[in-house]
Amino acid sequence: MKQTTDPTASGLNRRGFMIGAAGLSLAVLPTLNACSSMQRAAPVSGPGATLPGPAQKLNAYVSIGKDDYVYILSPATEMGQGSLTALPLIVAEEMDADWDKVVIVPAPASDAIYGNPGFGNIQYTAGSMAVQGYYLPLRHFGAQVRQVLLSNAARRWNVPLAQLKTEPGCVVHSDSGRRLSYGQIAEFMELPATAPEVRSEQLKDPATFRLLGKRDVGRVDVSSKVDGSAQYSLDVQLPGMLYGVITRTPVEGARPIKVDDRAARAMSGVREIVVLPYGVGVVADKPWTAQAARESLKIEWDKSGLGWGFDSEEKIAEFSQDVRNLSKPGKPWGKVGDALAAMRNATTIVQREYRCDYAYHAQMEPLNVVASVASDGKSCEVWAGTQSQTLALTAVAQALNIPEDKVKLNVMLMGGGFGRRGNRDEEFVVDGVLLSNAVKKPVKCIWSREDDVKNGRFRPMTAHLLRAGVSNQRDIVAWQHRMASDNLMPFVDPIRYKQFRNTDVLAIIGTELRTYDVADRIAEHLPQDTGIRTAPLRGIGVGPNTFAMECFVDELAAELKEDPLELRLRLLHKAPRAQRVLREVAQLAGYGKPRTMTGLGLSYLNYNGTELGVAAEISVAEDGSIKVHDIWATIDCGLPVQPENVIAQSSGSIVYGLGLALYERITIKNGAVVQSNFYDYRIPRMRDMPEIHCSVIATPNAPTGVGQMTTPLVAPAIASAFFDLKKRRLRHIPFTRERVLEALRAPAHPA
Amino acid sequence: MSIHLEVNGRAERVEAPPETRLLWVLREELKLEGTKYGCGAGQCGACTVHLDGERMFSCQIPISEVKGRAITTIEGLSKDRGHPLQLAWIAEQVPQCGYCQSGQIMSAAALLAAKPRPSRQEIVDHMSANLCRCGTYPKIVRAIERVSKGAGS
Numbered sequence: 001m002k003q004t005t006d007p008t009a010s011g012l013n014r015r016g017f018m019i020g021a022a023g024l025s026l027a028v029l030p031t032l033n034a035c036s037s038m039q040r041a042a043p044v045s046g047p048g049a050t051l052p053g054p055a056q057k058l059n060a061y062v063s064i065g066k067d068d069y070v071y072i073l074s075p076a077t078e079m080g081q082g083s084l085t086a087l088p089l090i091v092a093e094e095m096d097a098d099w100d101k102v103v104i105v106p107a108p109a110s111d112a113i114y115g116n117p118g119f120g121n122i123q124y125t126a127g128s129m130a131v132q133g134y135y136l137p138l139r140h141f142g143a144q145v146r147q148v149l150l151s152n153a154a155r156r157w158n159v160p161l162a163q164l165k166t167e168p169g170c171v172v173h174s175d176s177g178r179r180l181s182y183g184q185i186a187e188f189m190e191l192p193a194t195a196p197e198v199r200s201e202q203l204k205d206p207a208t209f210r211l212l213g214k215r216d217v218g219r220v221d222v223s224s225k226v227d228g229s230a231q232y233s234l235d236v237q238l239p240g241m242l243y244g245v246i247t248r249t250p251v252e253g254a255r256p257i258k259v260d261d262r263a264a265r266a267m268s269g270v271r272e273i274v275v276l277p278y279g280v281g282v283v284a285d286k287p288w289t290a291q292a293a294r295e296s297l298k299i300e301w302d303k304s305g306l307g308w309g310f311d312s313e314e315k316i317a318e319f320s321q322d323v324r325n326l327s328k329p330g331k332p333w334g335k336v337g338d339a340l341a342a343m344r345n346a347t348t349i350v351q352r353e354y355r356c357d358y359a360y361h362a363q364m365e366p367l368n369v370v371a372s373v374a375s376d377g378k379s380c381e382v383w384a385g386t387q388s389q390t391l392a393l394t395a396v397a398q399a400l401n402i403p404e405d406k407v408k409l410n411v412m413l414m415g416g417g418f419g420r421r422g423n424r425d426e427e428f429v430v431d432g433v434l435l436s437n438a439v440k441k442p443v444k445c446i447w448s449r450e451d452d453v454k455n456g457r458f459r460p461m462t463a464h465l466l467r468a469g470v471s472n473q474r475d476i477v478a479w480q481h482r483m484a485s486d487n488l489m490p491f492v493d494p495i496r497y498k499q500f501r502n503t504d505v506l507a508i509i510g511t512e513l514r515t516y517d518v519a520d521r522i523a524e525h526l527p528q529d530t531g532i533r534t535a536p537l538r539g540i541g542v543g544p545n546t547f548a549m550e551c552f553v554d555e556l557a558a559e560l561k562e563d564p565l566e567l568r569l570r571l572l573h574k575a576p577r578a579q580r581v582l583r584e585v586a587q588l589a590g591y592g593k594p595r596t597m598t599g600l601g602l603s604y605l606n607y608n609g610t611e612l613g614v615a616a617e618i619s620v621a622e623d624g625s626i627k628v629h630d631i632w633a634t635i636d637c638g639l640p641v642q643p644e645n646v647i648a649q650s651s652g653s654i655v656y657g658l659g660l661a662l663y664e665r666i667t668i669k670n671g672a673v674v675q676s677n678f679y680d681y682r683i684p685r686m687r688d689m690p691e692i693h694c695s696v697i698a699t700p701n702a703p704t705g706v707g708q709m710t711t712p713l714v715a716p717a718i719a720s721a722f723f724d725l726k727k728r729r730l731r732h733i734p735f736t737r738e739r740v741l742e743a744l745r746a747p748a749h750p751a
Numbered sequence: 752m753s754i755h756l757e758v759n760g761r762a763e764r765v766e767a768p769p770e771t772r773l774l775w776v777l778r779e780e781l782k783l784e785g786t787k788y789g790c791g792a793g794q795c796g797a798c799t800v801h802l803d804g805e806r807m808f809s810c811q812i813p814i815s816e817v818k819g820r821a822i823t824t825i826e827g828l829s830k831d832r833g834h835p836l837q838l839a840w841i842a843e844q845v846p847q848c849g850y851c852q853s854g855q856i857m858s859a860a861a862l863l864a865a866k867p868r869p870s871r872q873e874i875v876d877h878m879s880a881n882l883c884r885c886g887t888y889p890k891i892v893r894a895i896e897r898v899s900k901g902a903g904s
Contacts, residue, residue, distance in 0.1 A: 080848030080885045218844055225849030226840040226856060227832040228785015228825035235784035243779075287779055288771050364789050364797060364850040364884045415787070415850025416884050449790040644844055648890065652847060655886025678794035678882065686888045687879040 046084050046104055046221050046413070060113060061091055061138070062145050068169060068183035070097045073107040075114035075134065076125040077387055078221060079417030081707040082645040083130040085219045089641065090135060093211045094142025094204060097182070098169030104220055106411040109389035120496065124388040126422050126536065128705025131641050132608065135703055143198040152189050153180050168210065206639060206700065213698065215643050221413070233412040236370040236383040236444065242271055243287040244435035244445035245294045248279040248455045250672040252533050253305025256280050263296035274438040281435045283443055291448070306531025307671035312461060315530065316355055319463035319484040322526045323353070330482055330524025331503060334512025337520030342478035346469025350559050353465050354548035355732040358458040358666035360675070361537055362683050365415020366452040369432035372442035379406040380436070384429045385414035387422035395426040399433050419536035423457060424493040453681060454673045457535035458666050460486035460507060464548035474560055476571065479521040481511045483545065486530045510542030510712070511549070514606040515575040532668065538656055539711040542607055547733055550603040550716030554723060558749060564720060565591060568604050577611045578604065581634040581697060585613035588695060589632045598629060601720025603713040609704035611636040614713035618721040624737035624744070626662060628690040628718060633710050635694065638701030649706045650694045657714030659684045665734050723749070754814050758783070759827025769815035774798045776814055777824060785825035785853045789882070796881030799854035800824050806861035825853035828860060836860055839894040847885035855881050859895050868899050
């Protein structure tokens, strides 16, 4: 098996050390006498699940009960992407656990032990980097556990280690027919002082996997999600719990300077009005009282913050001016060779512009948190659905000015994340903590849907200028991508922004050419300090940047009078996996077949190593609305750890991308968000669905991400299909009816 | 004011102003948290319950209007998640984040109760009242058809 990650990379060494330093992390648990028989028959997995017996402080992934139950800690949080199942499954595979006896327990917050090697060793679930980042370390860890079990059995039976093998949940000595279950071994297990060394070649041959890559291994969280028992933070109930709501400043940075709360205070059941640096909170006995009281507040804001007067429709024209102004250099990214010199020597230069509006996450669970600050204010317990356990812990500790070990975080399921729940300040978590601190009682702090939209942190608005130099041989010899966007990373995470030497990686990522072979290339970021609240949104910068780039490749093909598929295959001549996903998606979609009423378009992407091809077939109604009939996707993510979930995630990502392509749009007037709820921020419904056909191409490579990979490909495939049908270009997402009609009024591209 | 409700076959009494929306009473007073808050505007269907067997957005209906009517929430749909739709939802591995799925299942259950063999178009029309941001729609259709076409679970 080809490994794309070096197993001796820092992440693994660090873990090896941690394991050794702690005298090995394998904790032997007592039998589960404390649990009822029913619990033992069907132990709870996932958030809410806890380790049984006396409190054992574990510092890594596996514990084994004497009753054969294997407890595996899951370092990632679960927002629908399936990591809660997939990561423990990797450990279970390598240690040969009996999956039916595995209980999954959310890992506590610790970057040092549970940080994601694929995400700067922060315990951060994002970027579709959970399986990709943890895959090798978790395999090594599982193999170490297996090694310890084997050597204990060898000692007990006094036989050479080489004569033993494992079967699910037990060690077997074939010669004598003896077997010891993992629980039986746990009874007498001796732990070595340091973790046994496992070399890469001692890991299982993927051809022998029983759990990874198998369609019939389901997700552990499904059952609890069909009967309402799955617990999200909004579902937490505590004795004496109060309810909080906050009216936040419409413009980031502004403060309340005058608050008239007389009507609110007069309401029965209102406990406290809390003036915060960024808003005004109400704490009340009942949720409806808090909401009513908050509506009666009269708040005057100061004019701090950059966003006052901001108008997104005017501003995007300024973004475009900036990218067009070639004398203004941007921050370089993905620079190879000398693109500008190559451009000067080119026979022709092709140049186009693209735009993307703000977009909103619209996770189905509005942001909320439950917090309980102790009466002395010196400790706090929090129930939160967050994409980063450690960032949340730190944010809470800082908000209360207490040590992090005085904060207990209960990791809850998330009703969708999509990037909204991971900004370093974790503002929706701090909200509840500050309100609870004001009353020293447990508070459930709930954002209304309107709060969630108005106080949204959006995918930045972007303007793109793409330029390509073409040689007299019709080769693309130079590539330049200038992109202007609101600041993303400086707002999301100022610390990591500095670590990346003030490069806004989240915004500019995806502009680099990973697989298209153009010798001289450069991307440039022109950051715009608008003061608008931003966050990563499913696909981060890869979304807008891929839209611009793939549309541009399509336009280049038209300029060169070459088929867009052929041009892509030509540019991908060094990338066979890429060529394969494209060829297969074209074949599935019947590319090249004559069509009259519909158009077919393609797009391609290498997203962090995952190769993707998408095709869309559309028609256009007279009123300018686009109907997407079919979408095909091919996905090569190496080993598909959970194939059924790879398809589910890819299909869901397509639906997400469909809304972003066709109608999702946030506008900002005078610094405030215009939209409020699903009636003016439309997201796809079942009746908007095309037929979706996802095809997973399993290849013998280490697994790469799947959680968001198809989202960026939908808009450019639709734009390409629109050109196929109408010979006109759509260059601004979303493709609203007005924009489509405007495009149709333009002259058609000469055939 | 004190209001008597019948929820999942049980008589309940709650204290709340008459205009209070049923959703919040179910969730925060009766602790039936399977019914979700998504939009408060009758737009997303996460709060779907049955009122005398018909689906209803519980975020829209004041408790003063549900007196004497039978309310069913996801917790009352079946014992031990045994409703055919719940079994189909598991078999098709429908949920991702799962937050909307109580509402989806309640919505689908009302459809099949009224019309056990809906056409594909009828399923799509009916289920378009319920939003799923994870985009599980194709699997929702398959799960409903698994029941309506008698494919078993």
